[in-house]
Amino acid sequence: MKLALALAVFVALTLSADEVDSPVRIHRQAMFVSESDVTQTAIVCRTHSKLQLALGRDFDAVSKQMKLDKVDFEKHCIVVIHSGNGNAFGVSLSLDKVELAAESKSATIHWTHKGYFGGAAPPNQMGNPTLVAVLDRYDGRIQFQRNIWQWPKNTPFPPSAPRTRQRR
Numbered sequence: 001m002k003l004a005l006a007l008a009v010f011v012a013l014t015l016s017a018d019e020v021d022s023p024v025r026i027h028r029q030a031m032f033v034s035e036s037d038v039t040q041t042a043i044v045c046r047t048h049s050k051l052q053l054a055l056g057r058d059f060d061a062v063s064k065q066m067k068l069d070k071v072d073f074e075k076h077c078i079v080v081i082h083s084g085n086g087n088a089f090g091v092s093l094s095l096d097k098v099e100l101a102a103e104s105k106s107a108t109i110h111w112t113h114k115g116y117f118g119g120a121a122p123p124n125q126m127g128n129p130t131l132v133a134v135l136d137r138y139d140g141r142i143q144f145q146r147n148i149w150q151w152p153k154n155t156p157f158p159p160s161a162p163r164t165r166q167r168r
Contacts, residue, residue, distance in 0.1 A: 024098040024107060027076065029133035030066055033088040033125050034058050040084025042109075042144040046077045046137065054080040055132075062132055071134060081131040081144070083113055090116025093131040096147070098138075106141040114149035 036056045045051040051068065052059050063069055071078065083093055096110040111131065151157060 023100060024136045024138050026095055026098065027134040027136070028066065029095050029131060030062075031093045031129060031131050032058070032062060032065070033127035034082060034130040036082060036128055036130070039128075040082060042079070042081045042111075044077055044079055044142050046139075047073055051078055051080070058130070066132060066134070068132075068134075073137070075137055076134050077137045079109060079131075079133045079135060081111055081133075083129040083131075085129055086126065088125040088127050088129040091129045093129055095131060095133045098135060104141075106143065107138050108143045108145050110145045110147060112147045112149050 034055075035058060041054075043050070043054040045054050051063075055062055068078065079095065081093065081095075083091065085091055092114045094112050094114070096112055099108045099110065101107070
């Protein structure tokens with residue numbers, strides 16, 4: 001009886017796995033400070049020319065750092081996210097996950113913006129924090145979901161946290 005039940009569950013899982021697309025894998029990501037305009041934009045680049053437009057003046061430096069010239073656009077796409085801050089002081093950006101919605105043939109890219117909360121002060125960098133990530137190619141509609149990192153509740157801020165961050 002247990003063997004028959006286990007076999008039925010296995011068959012049901014394999015049938016449902018064929019209906020749902022496999023997740024989009026994040027191959028690599030890097031953050032850099034862009035010299036471009038300070039506007040928040042998120043772009044999916046499926047061609048080399050669109051990537052050049054998205055990165056603008058930073059294209060040569062970023063493509064050399066991340067080896068983007070070797071990316072096969074038949075298999076991969078590149079996501080470029082400009083956070084829209086004028087100061088990159090202690091800011092970090094990360095691509096968390098790519099979530100697929102099978103019924104609507106769309107995907108949502110979740111990314112996190114983490115501001116400076118104290119500790120060892122990083123150098124003051126003027127510019128637009130930008131995240132570049134190489135993903136498996138996805139030709140459907142892509143949406144972006146920005147998550148702003150919050151300091152955990154009931155945890156004191158570090159003594160060096162900016163006064164604007166102090167709880168009252």
